Amino acid sequence: MNRGDNVKKIKIAINGGIGFGAKLNSKQLITISKYMNDDEELELTTFQQLYIEIPEDKKEAIIEEFESVGLACYPVGNFVKSLKTCNFCKGEIEEGMPVAKELNQRIAGKPVPFTLKVAYTGCPIGCGEPMLSDIGIMKMKDHYNLYVGGKAKGKDAEVGTLLLENLTPEELYDSVEKIVALYAQNGKKRETFYKFLRRIGREQLIS
Numbered sequence: 001m002n003r004g005d006n007v008k009k010i011k012i013a014i015n016g017g018i019g020f021g022a023k024l025n026s027k028q029l030i031t032i033s034k035y036m037n038d039d040e041e042l043e044l045t046t047f048q049q050l051y052i053e054i055p056e057d058k059k060e061a062i063i064e065e066f067e068s069v070g071l072a073c074y075p076v077g078n079f080v081k082s083l084k085t086c087n088f089c090k091g092e093i094e095e096g097m098p099v100a101k102e103l104n105q106r107i108a109g110k111p112v113p114f115t116l117k118v119a120y121t122g123c124p125i126g127c128g129e130p131m132l133s134d135i136g137i138m139k140m141k142d143h144y145n146l147y148v149g150g151k152a153k154g155k156d157a158e159v160g161t162l163l164l165e166n167l168t169p170e171e172l173y174d175s176v177e178k179i180v181a182l183y184a185q186n187g188k189k190r191e192t193f194y195k196f197l198r199r200i201g202r203e204q205l206i207s
């Protein structure tokens with residue numbers, strides 16, 4: 001790798017993908033460290049992602065290498081973040097891990113007016129903190145509840161409210177994809193989802 005100062009770098013987000021907890025194995029850590037100088041640092045975000053800067057001209061090859069060891073790579077900026085999840089402590093199927101993976105596959109990395117945070121939790125205990133995210137999903141027995149409008153930051157922090165309940169996986173995918181598309185098309189530049197929702201009203205999300 002060219003480590004010269006004049007190499008243009010690009011920031012990407014990486015994590016170990018959706019699994020039992022936000023974990024990285026030694027092979028993944030070794031692969032990541034190959035692309036870091038001794039004095040460089042990784043930024044750990046609150047949303048289960050690590051930010052790393054890589055040479056822009058080798059971006060494709062590095063992402064391919066990262067993915068070959070099971071790392072998931074996402075863009076940084078005004079995109080849908082990868083799904084923040086709970087640890088699925090009660091089991092993969094019981095807590096809907098395949099549904100979380102499919103939803104993540106469908107929406108993560110899509111461009112939106114402002115970073116959009118989506119959180120998934122496998123039971124009502126809510127370890128994935130879905131109520132504090134722009135969009136939150138909570139598995140309730142065999143179905144899914146969908147919450148919107150959580151705001152974790154600021155003095156005016158708020159919990160999200162229930163938008164739809166008892167959804168099947170397909171209904172969940174459709175509803176979330178529709179909300180993301182609506183926000184992408186109608187949100188103003190750099191308008192947060194929280195503000196967007198206040199401006200257009202919750203009813204628009206289900207009309």
Ligand code: SF4
Pocket residue numbers: 086087088089090095121122123124125126127128
């Ligand atoms: S939300 Fe439920 S399934 Fe997920 S880690 Fe917490 S207790 Fe376990």
